[in-house]
Amino acid sequence: MTKKGVAMISGGLDSTLAAKILLEQGVELCGLYLSAPWGCCDKTKAMKVAAQLGIEFMVVKMTQEYIGVIRNPKYGYGSSMNPCIDCRIYMFKKAKDLMAEIGASFLVTGEVLGQRPMSQMRHSLLLIERQAGLDRLVVRPLSAKVLPPTLPEEQGLIDRQRLYGITGRSRKEQMELAVRYGILEYPNPAGGCLLTDREFGNRVRDLFESQEEVDLEEMELLQLGRHFRANPLTKLIVGRNEEENATLAEYLAPGRLFFVPDRFPGPVVLLIGPPDEETRRLALRLILHYTKKQKLPPEPKVICRVGVPRGEGQRPMEEVLALDEGIEATQLEAMRI
Numbered sequence: 001m002t003k004k005g006v007a008m009i010s011g012g013l014d015s016t017l018a019a020k021i022l023l024e025q026g027v028e029l030c031g032l033y034l035s036a037p038w039g040c041c042d043k044t045k046a047m048k049v050a051a052q053l054g055i056e057f058m059v060v061k062m063t064q065e066y067i068g069v070i071r072n073p074k075y076g077y078g079s080s081m082n083p084c085i086d087c088r089i090y091m092f093k094k095a096k097d098l099m100a101e102i103g104a105s106f107l108v109t110g111e112v113l114g115q116r117p118m119s120q121m122r123h124s125l126l127l128i129e130r131q132a133g134l135d136r137l138v139v140r141p142l143s144a145k146v147l148p149p150t151l152p153e154e155q156g157l158i159d160r161q162r163l164y165g166i167t168g169r170s171r172k173e174q175m176e177l178a179v180r181y182g183i184l185e186y187p188n189p190a191g192g193c194l195l196t197d198r199e200f201g202n203r204v205r206d207l208f209e210s211q212e213e214v215d216l217e218e219m220e221l222l223q224l225g226r227h228f229r230a231n232p233l234t235k236l237i238v239g240r241n242e243e244e245n246a247t248l249a250e251y252l253a254p255g256r257l258f259f260v261p262d263r264f265p266g267p268v269v270l271l272i273g274p275p276d277e278e279t280r281r282l283a284l285r286l287i288l289h290y291t292k293k294q295k296l297p298p299e300p301k302v303i304c305r306v307g308v309p310r311g312e313g314q315r316p317m318e319e320v321l322a323l324d325e326g327i328e329a330t331q332l333e334a335m336r337i
């Protein structure tokens, strides 16, 4: 066993402290950031933390396999579509792969016993490490003293006496430790994983119920715009601001239509699924609904682009359509995901 570990770094205070506590003991660490198809934790912050700690930093992307984990969790969901136990097992397995690659002997996390209801209760913490094949190899410096000793502690690579016994949801002790370790800048806890968010969870559920196969790009799209389910096969996404309008444009592909206001400021609509007359009309009505009336020209028009395969130098076919029919807010709400 080596005195080298992989430290999961989210950019938050707990994982920063966990790494710092072990670095003070002369442990060599490599930071690991697991990147989800949607922005969960902040990669830039995680990268900055690793630089401040002076450790190597690796980013591992969640793959298609991760969608399978979210879709069929063995241990069920938390309050929304967050399969925390299965998700942690998946993450730990990824960390284990990295450990093997770089010759690290253990994993380090900022987990705190009892901080989260699903994945950070005693039995869950131990179950997760066992299921990931990391039994007694996960060091949790913030709560180590209230958990069974790990192998690196037993073998004297890590001094258990210099670890902590923090439990629960209060952040008080972590904030005191931050002062002690000279960590002056750290983000507020909160926010975090989109899978715990009710609205995002509804979109995930809708996608799983509508499609047998779901890819990473479709999961990425769930964080953008307003979503409307027109029928079991067709969904429309409306941009909420200029940035989202520009991002949605990048998702035009075969099997999709993209509607852009013609020379007036308003939202774009990405239509995903087989378009028919009704769904095309719905796209126009959505644009009219979300455009400020005073910004509309006398005879507003919308350009409809048809997706073509990417990277083949083909330009999408375009059609100009008149915008003349609104939609009732109640009708919209009924379709909103």
Ligand code: SF4
Pocket (backbone or CB within 6 Å): 040, 082, 083, 084, 085, 087, 088, 119, 193, 194, 195, 196
């Ligand atoms: S909160 Fe999200 S990222 Fe964290 S374990 Fe749960 S599902 Fe995974």
